[in-house]
Amino acid sequence: MKTKTEKKTEPTIIIVFGGTGDLSKRKLIPAFYNLFLDGWMPDKLAIYGLGRSEMDNESFQIKLFDGLSEFSRSGVPEPESWEKFKKNLNYLPSNINDQKSYKELLNEIEELEEEWGQRANRLYYLSVAPKFIETVCRNLKSFKLVDDQNKDRIIIEKPFGYDKDSAISLNKMLQELFDEDQIFRIDHYLGKETVQNILAFRFANTLFEPLWNRNYIDYIQITVAEDVGIGDRGGYYEGAGALRDMIQNHLLQILCMIAMEPPVTFEAEEIRNRKVDVLKAIRRIPIEEVHNYAVRGQYASGWIKGKEVLGYRDENDTNRHSQTETFAAIKFYIDNWRWQDVPVYLRTGKRMQEKTSSINIQFRPVPHMTFPTSHSDNLTPNRLTINIQPHMDIKLRFMTKKTGLEMNLNSSEMIFNYDSCSTQSPEAYETLLLDAMLGDTTLFMRSDQVEEAWDVLSTIQQAWEKGGEDFPNYVAGSWGPEKAEALIARQGHFWTMDIKKNDKQK
Numbered sequence: 001m002k003t004k005t006e007k008k009t010e011p012t013i014i015i016v017f018g019g020t021g022d023l024s025k026r027k028l029i030p031a032f033y034n035l036f037l038d039g040w041m042p043d044k045l046a047i048y049g050l051g052r053s054e055m056d057n058e059s060f061q062i063k064l065f066d067g068l069s070e071f072s073r074s075g076v077p078e079p080e081s082w083e084k085f086k087k088n089l090n091y092l093p094s095n096i097n098d099q100k101s102y103k104e105l106l107n108e109i110e111e112l113e114e115e116w117g118q119r120a121n122r123l124y125y126l127s128v129a130p131k132f133i134e135t136v137c138r139n140l141k142s143f144k145l146v147d148d149q150n151k152d153r154i155i156i157e158k159p160f161g162y163d164k165d166s167a168i169s170l171n172k173m174l175q176e177l178f179d180e181d182q183i184f185r186i187d188h189y190l191g192k193e194t195v196q197n198i199l200a201f202r203f204a205n206t207l208f209e210p211l212w213n214r215n216y217i218d219y220i221q222i223t224v225a226e227d228v229g230i231g232d233r234g235g236y237y238e239g240a241g242a243l244r245d246m247i248q249n250h251l252l253q254i255l256c257m258i259a260m261e262p263p264v265t266f267e268a269e270e271i272r273n274r275k276v277d278v279l280k281a282i283r284r285i286p287i288e289e290v291h292n293y294a295v296r297g298q299y300a301s302g303w304i305k306g307k308e309v310l311g312y313r314d315e316n317d318t319n320r321h322s323q324t325e326t327f328a329a330i331k332f333y334i335d336n337w338r339w340q341d342v343p344v345y346l347r348t349g350k351r352m353q354e355k356t357s358s359i360n361i362q363f364r365p366v367p368h369m370t371f372p373t374s375h376s377d378n379l380t381p382n383r384l385t386i387n388i389q390p391h392m393d394i395k396l397r398f399m400t401k402k403t404g405l406e407m408n409l410n411s412s413e414m415i416f417n418y419d420s421c422s423t424q425s426p427e428a429y430e431t432l433l434l435d436a437m438l439g440d441t442t443l444f445m446r447s448d449q450v451e452e453a454w455d456v457l458s459t460i461q462q463a464w465e466k467g468g469e470d471f472p473n474y475v476a477g478s479w480g481p482e483k484a485e486a487l488i489a490r491q492g493h494f495w496t497m498d499i500k501k502n503d504k505q506k
């Protein structure tokens with residue numbers, strides 16, 4: 001298997017539908033720029049931003065420069081690097097619904113390829129609302145902008161469908177037009193350094209794998225908490241909610257990486273097969289049982305870090321009686337030999353007290369208490385914490401003797417901290433865009449993964465669509481609704497954010 005360095009990207013033309021949009025400015029162009037700075041981009045490179053807005057190349061470049069200055073991990077571009085990079089940036093006014101635009105795009109691409117004296121790899125990034133995906137794809141095919149004989153690829157942003165049926169139709173349409181290995185369904189969490197590291201941590205060490213099962217693990221928690229609200233994405237979010245926006249993709253994908261069986265090789269299909277096995281094994285929750293397994297919430301106004309913030313219904317004034325959840329917590333079980341009866345708790349929410357994403361693997365308590373109770377007050381079960389962001393580290397909690405003449409116990413931690421690494425972590429989009437250019441689908445979602453993930457959630461979606469929740473039910477700046485505490489407390493478990501006082505071994 002070749003490394004990325006050995007593969008080296010071939011002459012490439014990148015076409016961003018939605019090039020004037022938020023994602024392009026904040027994530028995509030900064031990612032392309034950093035790949036360029038780090039020498040990953042081919043010498044023959046062109047990036048086309050597409051949108052309806054009227055502007056010329058120069059104003060487009062200025063807009064992107066501002067975006068880079070604000071959002072790129074490398075900060076304000078150095079003049080020399082920027083001058084070199086901006087030569088690759090072009091703007092093409094275009095309307096997705098107008099066939100003339102595809103003809104113009106084809107002319108533009110063919111002229112450039114003629115100038116280069118060769119056919120380039122064409123990478124189409126669909127950074128547009130889901131309703132446009134079909135129109136763009138059908139036109140890419142009919143205008144022969146994508147050719148399956150060449151290394152042309154299409155990146156599709158989330159949300160991928162709205163539910164299982166819509167995802168199946170979307171997949172059907174895409175697979176009619178393109179080969180599966182040309183389709184890159186992106187989930188940016190899979191590009192995060194800390195998420196990719198789960199595979200290295202689990203499968204490049206002998207230490208943890210023997211313990212990684214129901215015999216030693218009591219329960220698993222995955223939290224993705226955000227302190228931001230929905231901002232100006234209300235139009236999209238109102239029709240999505242936390243279940244579709246975060247759980248269906250990011251949290252279930254993290255769960256797959258935690259729970260999957262060891263892959264035999266690091267090949268894309270092998271990794272994707274092992275992940276889809278997990279999704280298939282997740283126990284489906286009967287619709288009448290949903291209230292026992294899943295909790296939803298919506299934020300009211302409150303305070304975050306000393307700043308007063310609006311409630312969801314005020315922030316998103318499209319629906320004053322909105323029943324859209326901005327928080328979701330779910331208890332799952334995975335029905336297989338490794339994980340039978342181990343609860344897996346997922347939770348995510350907006351306007352929570354802090355931005356923090358972490359995975360906690362809670363090990364079982366010791367089977368027998370060797371030490372006298374008076375000396376073991378602090379005895380806590382082992383716990384492995386994988387902090388995804390903003391703190392990036394892996395912590396292993398274990399018991400040690402407290403220094404002194406008595407045999408008293410103390411909880412200690414071993415920490416691997418990414419700050420100690422000599423190289424700065426690339427942004428998730430950098431990893432994923434480079435992989436897409438190289439044709440590596442490992443970190444992208446295959447059609448069956450997406451459909452299976454929707455299937456896992458389908459009864460929850462049905463139950464929640466009926467409405468009936470007394471929203472808003474949590475204050476901005478808290479850790480979500482009280483029911484989320486009860487969901488986990490019922491089994492004597494607790495969310496690790498609130499552990500300080502109660503974290504004693506039973």
Ligand SMILES: NC(=O)C1=CN([C@@H]2O[C@H](COP(=O)(O)OP(=O)(O)OC[C@H]3O[C@@H](n4cnc5c(N)ncnc54)[C@H](OP(=O)(O)O)[C@@H]3O)[C@@H](O)[C@H]2O)C=CC1
Pocket residue numbers: 017018019020021022023024050051052053094095096097126127128129130157158159236
């Ligand atoms: N922003 C984010 O953080 C994230 C976004 N996503 C997904 O990425 C996609 C894009 O999101 P985002 O950038 O936020 O959206 P924006 O609303 O900011 O951008 C939408 C883009 O679509 C273009 N557009 C709209 N209608 C047309 C049309 N008829 N013809 C041509 N272009 C059109 C707009 O250009 P113009 O107005 O110039 O026509 C604009 O460039 C969505 O699917 C979203 O769900 C996913 C994860 C995070």
Ligand SMILES: O=C1O[C@H](COP(=O)(O)O)[C@@H](O)[C@H](O)[C@H]1O
Pocket residue numbers: 226245246
């Ligand atoms: O996909 C999405 O992710 C972001 C959170 O991403 P992060 O990398 O900042 O953790 C979330 O805010 C957004 O609602 C969702 O669409």
